[in-house]
Amino acid sequence: MMNNITKTACALAVLATTSANVMAENIDVKVIGTITPSACKPVLTGGGTIDYGVIPPASLKKGSLTQLDRKSLDFSITCYAPAKVALKAINGRLNTVAGKGNDGAGSASYIPAGIKRELAHYVVGLGLDGGQRVGGYAIAMTDVTADGKSVAYGFKSLNSGAKWQTYPKSYFYYNVPIISSWFKPSTKEPVAFTNLAGKLNVQAYINKASELDLSNPVKLDGLTTLELVYL
Structure with missing residues:
Protein backbone atom coordinates (compact mmCIF):
# COMPACT_ATOMS: atom_id res chain seq x y z
CA MET A 1 0.00 0.00 0.00
CA MET A 2 2.82 2.38 0.82
CA ASN A 3 4.47 1.72 -2.56
CA ASN A 4 1.24 2.49 -4.40
CA ILE A 5 0.74 5.75 -2.52
CA THR A 6 4.34 6.81 -3.16
CA LYS A 7 4.11 6.11 -6.88
CA THR A 8 0.82 8.01 -7.15
CA ALA A 9 2.26 11.03 -5.37
CA CYS A 10 5.27 11.10 -7.70
CA ALA A 11 3.07 10.83 -10.78
CA LEU A 12 0.86 13.71 -9.65
CA ALA A 13 3.90 15.87 -8.94
CA VAL A 14 5.24 15.34 -12.47
CA LEU A 15 1.86 16.04 -14.05
CA ALA A 16 1.40 19.24 -12.06
CA THR A 17 4.86 20.43 -13.00
CA THR A 18 4.58 19.73 -16.70
CA SER A 19 1.09 21.25 -16.95
CA ALA A 20 2.04 24.45 -15.15
CA ASN A 21 5.18 24.99 -17.26
CA VAL A 22 4.01 23.81 -20.67
CA MET A 23 4.89 27.15 -22.34
CA ALA A 24 8.36 27.44 -20.75
CA GLU A 25 11.51 26.93 -22.82
CA ASN A 26 13.04 24.69 -20.15
CA ILE A 27 11.46 22.48 -17.55
CA ASP A 28 12.87 20.39 -14.71
CA VAL A 29 11.62 16.89 -14.12
CA LYS A 30 12.42 15.57 -10.65
CA VAL A 31 12.31 11.85 -9.99
CA ILE A 32 12.09 11.22 -6.26
CA GLY A 33 11.32 8.40 -3.83
CA THR A 34 12.72 6.44 -0.91
CA ILE A 35 13.99 2.89 -0.63
CA THR A 36 13.50 1.77 2.95
CA PRO A 37 15.39 -1.12 4.57
CA SER A 38 13.61 -4.11 6.01
CA ALA A 39 11.75 -2.90 9.05
CA CYS A 40 13.18 -4.19 12.33
CA LYS A 41 11.66 -4.05 15.79
CA PRO A 42 13.68 -4.12 19.04
CA VAL A 43 12.02 -5.58 22.14
CA LEU A 44 13.09 -5.55 25.81
CA THR A 45 11.33 -7.59 28.46
CA GLY A 46 10.11 -5.92 31.62
CA GLY A 47 9.21 -2.77 29.77
CA GLY A 48 12.91 -1.99 29.48
CA THR A 49 13.20 -1.25 33.20
CA ILE A 50 16.01 -2.46 35.42
CA ASP A 51 14.64 -2.21 38.96
CA TYR A 52 17.00 -2.40 41.93
CA GLY A 53 14.08 -2.07 44.33
CA VAL A 54 14.68 -0.74 47.83
CA ILE A 55 18.35 -0.38 48.79
CA PRO A 56 18.98 -0.10 52.57
CA PRO A 57 21.14 2.95 53.36
CA ALA A 58 23.12 0.80 55.80
CA SER A 59 24.35 -1.32 52.87
CA LEU A 60 26.17 1.64 51.30
CA LYS A 61 29.81 2.38 51.98
CA LYS A 62 30.39 5.75 53.57
CA GLY A 63 33.73 6.59 52.01
CA SER A 64 33.74 4.63 48.74
CA LEU A 65 31.48 3.53 45.90
CA THR A 66 29.12 0.58 46.40
CA GLN A 67 28.75 -1.84 43.48
CA LEU A 68 25.35 -3.48 43.04
CA ASP A 69 24.54 -6.85 41.51
CA ARG A 70 24.29 -7.34 37.78
CA LYS A 71 20.75 -7.45 36.41
CA SER A 72 19.56 -8.63 33.00
CA LEU A 73 16.67 -8.34 30.58
CA ASP A 74 15.94 -10.41 27.49
CA PHE A 75 16.61 -8.39 24.37
CA SER A 76 15.68 -9.16 20.77
CA ILE A 77 15.53 -7.58 17.34
CA THR A 78 13.14 -9.02 14.76
CA CYS A 79 13.31 -8.01 11.09
CA TYR A 80 10.82 -8.81 8.36
CA ALA A 81 13.68 -9.74 6.02
CA PRO A 82 17.43 -10.24 6.60
CA ALA A 83 18.95 -6.89 7.51
CA LYS A 84 22.21 -5.49 8.84
CA VAL A 85 21.61 -3.19 11.75
CA ALA A 86 23.56 -1.58 14.58
CA LEU A 87 22.63 0.04 17.87
CA LYS A 88 23.50 3.57 18.93
CA ALA A 89 23.31 4.32 22.66
CA ILE A 90 22.07 7.74 23.71
CA ASN A 91 22.82 8.79 27.29
CA GLY A 92 19.78 10.50 28.80
CA ARG A 93 21.61 11.53 31.99
CA LEU A 94 24.69 13.33 30.75
CA ASN A 95 27.36 14.44 33.22
CA THR A 96 25.81 12.71 36.24
CA VAL A 97 28.15 9.71 36.64
CA ALA A 98 29.57 9.42 40.17
CA GLY A 99 33.25 8.93 40.92
CA LYS A 100 34.40 10.70 37.76
CA GLY A 101 34.28 14.11 36.15
CA ASN A 102 31.98 15.09 33.31
CA ASP A 103 31.37 12.65 30.47
CA GLY A 104 33.84 12.49 27.60
CA ALA A 105 33.28 12.78 23.87
CA GLY A 106 31.51 9.42 23.84
CA SER A 107 28.88 10.66 26.35
CA ALA A 108 30.32 8.33 28.99
CA SER A 109 33.15 8.11 31.53
CA TYR A 110 35.81 5.48 32.09
CA ILE A 111 34.74 3.26 34.95
CA PRO A 112 35.97 4.65 38.30
CA ALA A 113 38.47 2.95 40.60
CA GLY A 114 36.96 0.33 42.88
CA ILE A 115 34.30 -0.78 40.39
CA LYS A 116 34.81 -4.07 38.54
CA ARG A 117 35.22 -3.93 34.76
CA GLU A 118 33.65 -7.33 34.06
CA LEU A 119 30.76 -5.96 32.00
CA ALA A 120 32.17 -2.86 30.29
CA HIS A 121 34.88 -0.26 30.70
CA TYR A 122 32.66 2.81 30.35
CA VAL A 123 29.78 3.95 32.53
CA VAL A 124 26.99 6.54 32.49
CA ARG A 133 25.52 12.43 41.61
CA VAL A 134 23.67 9.27 42.63
CA GLY A 135 25.90 6.70 40.92
CA GLY A 136 26.52 5.09 37.58
CA TYR A 137 26.11 1.91 35.57
CA ALA A 138 27.72 -0.18 32.87
CA ILE A 139 25.54 -1.63 30.11
CA ALA A 140 26.36 -4.40 27.62
CA MET A 141 24.92 -7.43 25.84
CA THR A 142 25.90 -11.07 26.32
CA ASP A 143 24.86 -14.48 24.97
CA VAL A 144 23.86 -13.05 21.59
CA THR A 145 22.73 -15.22 18.69
CA ALA A 146 21.65 -14.22 15.19
CA ASP A 147 19.19 -16.63 13.61
CA GLY A 148 20.25 -19.19 16.20
CA LYS A 149 24.02 -18.89 15.57
CA SER A 150 26.63 -17.38 17.86
CA VAL A 151 28.04 -14.03 16.76
CA ALA A 152 30.99 -11.83 17.68
CA TYR A 153 30.71 -8.26 18.89
CA GLY A 154 31.99 -5.21 17.12
CA PHE A 155 31.76 -1.45 17.09
CA LYS A 156 32.65 1.48 14.89
CA SER A 157 33.39 5.07 15.72
CA LEU A 158 31.07 7.62 14.14
CA ASN A 159 34.13 9.63 13.09
CA SER A 160 34.63 9.90 9.36
CA GLY A 161 36.66 7.05 7.86
CA ALA A 162 36.37 4.78 10.89
CA LYS A 163 36.34 1.01 10.37
CA TRP A 164 34.61 -1.80 12.21
CA GLN A 165 36.61 -3.49 14.92
CA THR A 166 35.87 -6.55 16.99
CA TYR A 167 36.06 -6.73 20.76
CA PRO A 168 35.44 -9.53 23.28
CA LYS A 169 32.74 -7.44 25.00
CA SER A 170 29.78 -5.64 23.50
CA TYR A 171 30.27 -1.91 23.96
CA PHE A 172 27.47 0.64 23.79
CA TYR A 173 29.61 3.46 25.16
CA TYR A 174 33.25 4.28 24.48
CA ASN A 175 35.57 7.30 24.57
CA VAL A 176 34.11 8.47 21.25
CA PRO A 177 30.58 8.14 19.81
CA ILE A 178 30.10 4.63 18.41
CA ILE A 179 27.57 2.23 16.95
CA SER A 180 27.59 -1.47 17.91
CA SER A 181 26.77 -4.50 15.79
CA TRP A 182 27.41 -8.23 15.47
CA PHE A 183 29.69 -10.18 13.15
CA LYS A 184 30.19 -13.70 11.95
CA PRO A 185 33.07 -15.14 13.98
CA SER A 186 36.52 -14.24 12.59
CA THR A 187 35.12 -11.49 10.35
CA LYS A 188 34.73 -7.73 10.58
CA GLU A 189 31.54 -7.48 8.58
CA PRO A 190 28.15 -7.01 10.30
CA VAL A 191 25.90 -9.99 9.74
CA ALA A 192 22.41 -9.78 8.23
CA PHE A 193 19.71 -11.47 10.31
CA THR A 194 15.99 -11.75 10.80
CA ASN A 195 16.09 -12.62 14.50
CA LEU A 196 18.71 -11.55 17.03
CA ALA A 197 18.42 -12.47 20.71
CA GLY A 198 20.53 -12.03 23.82
CA LYS A 199 20.77 -10.61 27.31
CA LEU A 200 20.97 -6.90 28.02
CA ASN A 201 22.97 -6.53 31.22
CA VAL A 202 23.29 -3.60 33.59
CA GLN A 203 25.56 -3.32 36.62
CA ALA A 204 25.05 -0.22 38.72
CA TYR A 205 26.96 1.33 41.57
CA ILE A 206 26.06 3.97 44.16
CA ASN A 207 28.04 7.04 45.16
CA LYS A 208 29.68 7.33 48.57
CA ALA A 209 27.07 7.48 51.33
CA SER A 210 28.81 10.62 52.58
CA GLU A 211 27.94 12.35 49.30
CA LEU A 212 24.19 11.65 49.50
CA ASP A 213 21.36 12.90 51.69
CA LEU A 214 20.14 9.56 53.03
CA SER A 215 17.61 11.18 55.37
CA ASN A 216 15.27 11.23 52.34
CA PRO A 217 14.63 8.68 49.57
CA VAL A 218 17.26 8.79 46.81
CA LYS A 219 16.08 7.66 43.39
CA LEU A 220 18.18 5.83 40.84
CA ASP A 221 17.25 7.47 37.54
CA GLY A 222 19.41 6.12 34.73
CA LEU A 223 18.26 6.33 31.12
CA THR A 224 19.85 4.93 27.95
CA THR A 225 18.03 4.97 24.63
CA LEU A 226 19.11 2.29 22.15
CA GLU A 227 18.52 3.54 18.63
CA LEU A 228 18.42 1.18 15.64
CA VAL A 229 20.76 2.14 12.81
CA TYR A 230 20.33 0.43 9.44
CA LEU A 231 23.63 -0.35 7.75
Whole structure:
Protein backbone atom coordinates (compact mmCIF):
# COMPACT_ATOMS: atom_id res chain seq x y z
CA MET A 1 0.00 0.00 0.00
CA MET A 2 2.82 2.38 0.82
CA ASN A 3 4.47 1.72 -2.56
CA ASN A 4 1.24 2.49 -4.40
CA ILE A 5 0.74 5.75 -2.52
CA THR A 6 4.34 6.81 -3.16
CA LYS A 7 4.11 6.11 -6.88
CA THR A 8 0.82 8.01 -7.15
CA ALA A 9 2.26 11.03 -5.37
CA CYS A 10 5.27 11.10 -7.70
CA ALA A 11 3.07 10.83 -10.78
CA LEU A 12 0.86 13.71 -9.65
CA ALA A 13 3.90 15.87 -8.94
CA VAL A 14 5.24 15.34 -12.47
CA LEU A 15 1.86 16.04 -14.05
CA ALA A 16 1.40 19.24 -12.06
CA THR A 17 4.86 20.43 -13.00
CA THR A 18 4.58 19.73 -16.70
CA SER A 19 1.09 21.25 -16.95
CA ALA A 20 2.04 24.45 -15.15
CA ASN A 21 5.18 24.99 -17.26
CA VAL A 22 4.01 23.81 -20.67
CA MET A 23 4.89 27.15 -22.34
CA ALA A 24 8.36 27.44 -20.75
CA GLU A 25 11.51 26.93 -22.82
CA ASN A 26 13.04 24.69 -20.15
CA ILE A 27 11.46 22.48 -17.55
CA ASP A 28 12.87 20.39 -14.71
CA VAL A 29 11.62 16.89 -14.12
CA LYS A 30 12.42 15.57 -10.65
CA VAL A 31 12.31 11.85 -9.99
CA ILE A 32 12.09 11.22 -6.26
CA GLY A 33 11.32 8.40 -3.83
CA THR A 34 12.72 6.44 -0.91
CA ILE A 35 13.99 2.89 -0.63
CA THR A 36 13.50 1.77 2.95
CA PRO A 37 15.39 -1.12 4.57
CA SER A 38 13.61 -4.11 6.01
CA ALA A 39 11.75 -2.90 9.05
CA CYS A 40 13.18 -4.19 12.33
CA LYS A 41 11.66 -4.05 15.79
CA PRO A 42 13.68 -4.12 19.04
CA VAL A 43 12.02 -5.58 22.14
CA LEU A 44 13.09 -5.55 25.81
CA THR A 45 11.33 -7.59 28.46
CA GLY A 46 10.11 -5.92 31.62
CA GLY A 47 9.21 -2.77 29.77
CA GLY A 48 12.91 -1.99 29.48
CA THR A 49 13.20 -1.25 33.20
CA ILE A 50 16.01 -2.46 35.42
CA ASP A 51 14.64 -2.21 38.96
CA TYR A 52 17.00 -2.40 41.93
CA GLY A 53 14.08 -2.07 44.33
CA VAL A 54 14.68 -0.74 47.83
CA ILE A 55 18.35 -0.38 48.79
CA PRO A 56 18.98 -0.10 52.57
CA PRO A 57 21.14 2.95 53.36
CA ALA A 58 23.12 0.80 55.80
CA SER A 59 24.35 -1.32 52.87
CA LEU A 60 26.17 1.64 51.30
CA LYS A 61 29.81 2.38 51.98
CA LYS A 62 30.39 5.75 53.57
CA GLY A 63 33.73 6.59 52.01
CA SER A 64 33.74 4.63 48.74
CA LEU A 65 31.48 3.53 45.90
CA THR A 66 29.12 0.58 46.40
CA GLN A 67 28.75 -1.84 43.48
CA LEU A 68 25.35 -3.48 43.04
CA ASP A 69 24.54 -6.85 41.51
CA ARG A 70 24.29 -7.34 37.78
CA LYS A 71 20.75 -7.45 36.41
CA SER A 72 19.56 -8.63 33.00
CA LEU A 73 16.67 -8.34 30.58
CA ASP A 74 15.94 -10.41 27.49
CA PHE A 75 16.61 -8.39 24.37
CA SER A 76 15.68 -9.16 20.77
CA ILE A 77 15.53 -7.58 17.34
CA THR A 78 13.14 -9.02 14.76
CA CYS A 79 13.31 -8.01 11.09
CA TYR A 80 10.82 -8.81 8.36
CA ALA A 81 13.68 -9.74 6.02
CA PRO A 82 17.43 -10.24 6.60
CA ALA A 83 18.95 -6.89 7.51
CA LYS A 84 22.21 -5.49 8.84
CA VAL A 85 21.61 -3.19 11.75
CA ALA A 86 23.56 -1.58 14.58
CA LEU A 87 22.63 0.04 17.87
CA LYS A 88 23.50 3.57 18.93
CA ALA A 89 23.31 4.32 22.66
CA ILE A 90 22.07 7.74 23.71
CA ASN A 91 22.82 8.79 27.29
CA GLY A 92 19.78 10.50 28.80
CA ARG A 93 21.61 11.53 31.99
CA LEU A 94 24.69 13.33 30.75
CA ASN A 95 27.36 14.44 33.22
CA THR A 96 25.81 12.71 36.24
CA VAL A 97 28.15 9.71 36.64
CA ALA A 98 29.57 9.42 40.17
CA GLY A 99 33.25 8.93 40.92
CA LYS A 100 34.40 10.70 37.76
CA GLY A 101 34.28 14.11 36.15
CA ASN A 102 31.98 15.09 33.31
CA ASP A 103 31.37 12.65 30.47
CA GLY A 104 33.84 12.49 27.60
CA ALA A 105 33.28 12.78 23.87
CA GLY A 106 31.51 9.42 23.84
CA SER A 107 28.88 10.66 26.35
CA ALA A 108 30.32 8.33 28.99
CA SER A 109 33.15 8.11 31.53
CA TYR A 110 35.81 5.48 32.09
CA ILE A 111 34.74 3.26 34.95
CA PRO A 112 35.97 4.65 38.30
CA ALA A 113 38.47 2.95 40.60
CA GLY A 114 36.96 0.33 42.88
CA ILE A 115 34.30 -0.78 40.39
CA LYS A 116 34.81 -4.07 38.54
CA ARG A 117 35.22 -3.93 34.76
CA GLU A 118 33.65 -7.33 34.06
CA LEU A 119 30.76 -5.96 32.00
CA ALA A 120 32.17 -2.86 30.29
CA HIS A 121 34.88 -0.26 30.70
CA TYR A 122 32.66 2.81 30.35
CA VAL A 123 29.78 3.95 32.53
CA VAL A 124 26.99 6.54 32.49
CA GLY A 125 25.15 8.26 35.30
CA LEU A 126 22.10 7.58 37.45
CA GLY A 127 20.92 11.17 37.61
CA LEU A 128 21.16 13.76 40.36
CA ASP A 129 19.64 14.00 43.83
CA GLY A 130 19.80 17.43 45.40
CA GLY A 131 22.58 18.30 42.98
CA GLN A 132 24.64 15.24 44.00
CA ARG A 133 25.52 12.43 41.61
CA VAL A 134 23.67 9.27 42.63
CA GLY A 135 25.90 6.70 40.92
CA GLY A 136 26.52 5.09 37.58
CA TYR A 137 26.11 1.91 35.57
CA ALA A 138 27.72 -0.18 32.87
CA ILE A 139 25.54 -1.63 30.11
CA ALA A 140 26.36 -4.40 27.62
CA MET A 141 24.92 -7.43 25.84
CA THR A 142 25.90 -11.07 26.32
CA ASP A 143 24.86 -14.48 24.97
CA VAL A 144 23.86 -13.05 21.59
CA THR A 145 22.73 -15.22 18.69
CA ALA A 146 21.65 -14.22 15.19
CA ASP A 147 19.19 -16.63 13.61
CA GLY A 148 20.25 -19.19 16.20
CA LYS A 149 24.02 -18.89 15.57
CA SER A 150 26.63 -17.38 17.86
CA VAL A 151 28.04 -14.03 16.76
CA ALA A 152 30.99 -11.83 17.68
CA TYR A 153 30.71 -8.26 18.89
CA GLY A 154 31.99 -5.21 17.12
CA PHE A 155 31.76 -1.45 17.09
CA LYS A 156 32.65 1.48 14.89
CA SER A 157 33.39 5.07 15.72
CA LEU A 158 31.07 7.62 14.14
CA ASN A 159 34.13 9.63 13.09
CA SER A 160 34.63 9.90 9.36
CA GLY A 161 36.66 7.05 7.86
CA ALA A 162 36.37 4.78 10.89
CA LYS A 163 36.34 1.01 10.37
CA TRP A 164 34.61 -1.80 12.21
CA GLN A 165 36.61 -3.49 14.92
CA THR A 166 35.87 -6.55 16.99
CA TYR A 167 36.06 -6.73 20.76
CA PRO A 168 35.44 -9.53 23.28
CA LYS A 169 32.74 -7.44 25.00
CA SER A 170 29.78 -5.64 23.50
CA TYR A 171 30.27 -1.91 23.96
CA PHE A 172 27.47 0.64 23.79
CA TYR A 173 29.61 3.46 25.16
CA TYR A 174 33.25 4.28 24.48
CA ASN A 175 35.57 7.30 24.57
CA VAL A 176 34.11 8.47 21.25
CA PRO A 177 30.58 8.14 19.81
CA ILE A 178 30.10 4.63 18.41
CA ILE A 179 27.57 2.23 16.95
CA SER A 180 27.59 -1.47 17.91
CA SER A 181 26.77 -4.50 15.79
CA TRP A 182 27.41 -8.23 15.47
CA PHE A 183 29.69 -10.18 13.15
CA LYS A 184 30.19 -13.70 11.95
CA PRO A 185 33.07 -15.14 13.98
CA SER A 186 36.52 -14.24 12.59
CA THR A 187 35.12 -11.49 10.35
CA LYS A 188 34.73 -7.73 10.58
CA GLU A 189 31.54 -7.48 8.58
CA PRO A 190 28.15 -7.01 10.30
CA VAL A 191 25.90 -9.99 9.74
CA ALA A 192 22.41 -9.78 8.23
CA PHE A 193 19.71 -11.47 10.31
CA THR A 194 15.99 -11.75 10.80
CA ASN A 195 16.09 -12.62 14.50
CA LEU A 196 18.71 -11.55 17.03
CA ALA A 197 18.42 -12.47 20.71
CA GLY A 198 20.53 -12.03 23.82
CA LYS A 199 20.77 -10.61 27.31
CA LEU A 200 20.97 -6.90 28.02
CA ASN A 201 22.97 -6.53 31.22
CA VAL A 202 23.29 -3.60 33.59
CA GLN A 203 25.56 -3.32 36.62
CA ALA A 204 25.05 -0.22 38.72
CA TYR A 205 26.96 1.33 41.57
CA ILE A 206 26.06 3.97 44.16
CA ASN A 207 28.04 7.04 45.16
CA LYS A 208 29.68 7.33 48.57
CA ALA A 209 27.07 7.48 51.33
CA SER A 210 28.81 10.62 52.58
CA GLU A 211 27.94 12.35 49.30
CA LEU A 212 24.19 11.65 49.50
CA ASP A 213 21.36 12.90 51.69
CA LEU A 214 20.14 9.56 53.03
CA SER A 215 17.61 11.18 55.37
CA ASN A 216 15.27 11.23 52.34
CA PRO A 217 14.63 8.68 49.57
CA VAL A 218 17.26 8.79 46.81
CA LYS A 219 16.08 7.66 43.39
CA LEU A 220 18.18 5.83 40.84
CA ASP A 221 17.25 7.47 37.54
CA GLY A 222 19.41 6.12 34.73
CA LEU A 223 18.26 6.33 31.12
CA THR A 224 19.85 4.93 27.95
CA THR A 225 18.03 4.97 24.63
CA LEU A 226 19.11 2.29 22.15
CA GLU A 227 18.52 3.54 18.63
CA LEU A 228 18.42 1.18 15.64
CA VAL A 229 20.76 2.14 12.81
CA TYR A 230 20.33 0.43 9.44
CA LEU A 231 23.63 -0.35 7.75
